[in-house]
Ligand SMILES: Nc1nc2c(c(=O)[nH]1)N[C@@H](CN(C=O)c1ccc(C(=O)N[C@@H](CCC(=O)O)C(=O)O)cc1)CN2
């Protein structure tokens with residue numbers, strides 16, 4: 005059961021058409037998915053003698069990044085993934101990062117590599133992301149994988165939008181033919197989210213900081229995905245009755261608590277389904293990182309199996 009305030013709303017809620025939205029519990033789904041991930045990781049370890057491996061590169065001393073990385077490392081432990089965190093001071097040179105990534109690309113025990121964002125401004129972000137082997141790019145930030153979202157050839161989907169798709173699927177929420185409005189056009193959430201939903205035949209509009217009269221778009225959304233980084237941006241008047249509302253925002257309040265981009269209590273009275281913050285999309289982001297890492301290891305095994313077959317024939 006969800007805890008605290010979430011539990012109070014969950015107990016009052018009823019599906020889809022009621023006056024209080026159903027709360028989509030990302031924590032619960034993440035826990036359920038990790039049971040299966042652990043089985044897949046164990047199967048990989050049994051076949052190749054080493055568990056799936058993830059390398060995380062953390063640069064500088066951003067407190068939030070350190071927390072996210074710690075959570076990823078802990079999540080790996082629960083899913084049978086071996087993880088290693090390589091920490092660098094904020095003064096690290098671009099070349100040192102590139103050398104490290106090259107070594108990790110060649111390391112057979114490492115199936116996934118990610119560079120925690122944001123990076124200090126002197127680091128050439130594009131160069132660093134492009135240095136990661138596309139086959140180990142478990143964040144899905146490499147240009148090849150980003151481009152693959154357009155053409156349907158991506159190897160890894162970026163974790164946050166992938167988590168949103170899983171949440172929608174878990175609730176049997178139809179995507180095909182639905183009007184989707186994505187608020188926020190970042191490279192790591194808004195843009196890939198829009199592409200992934202287009203690939204599932206939704207009609208998608210992307211709004212952003214320069215959009216005039218945001219409400220005229222959001223009010224049309226059957227599914228509203230909000231990743232703007234503006235606390236309380238979405239109020240009930242901006243939401244169609246019965247809409248599915250996915251809040252990807254993570255904003256830290258002065259008292260240390262985190263809140264999303266959606267007025268949760270107000271919008272819950274209008275939406276049919278809604279994700280809370282925390283406990284909605286966030287836990288799914290980390291779970292999809294585990295999924296991508298395990299999928300990478302499975303693909304590696306399939307490749308080496310094919311190689312052996314070719315040598316036999
Ligand atoms: N290399 C990457 N950098 C960043 C990513 C990313 O996917 N890859 N995304 C964000 C940060 N992030 C993961 O890295 C992330 C942020 C928040 C959560 C999360 O679980 N949030 C919880 C609340 C946590 C809290 O209380 O602080 C929730 O919403 O329930 C997961 C992952 C930017 N950088």
Ligand SMILES: [Mg+2]
Nearest residue numbers: 283284285286
């Ligand atoms: Mg959340």
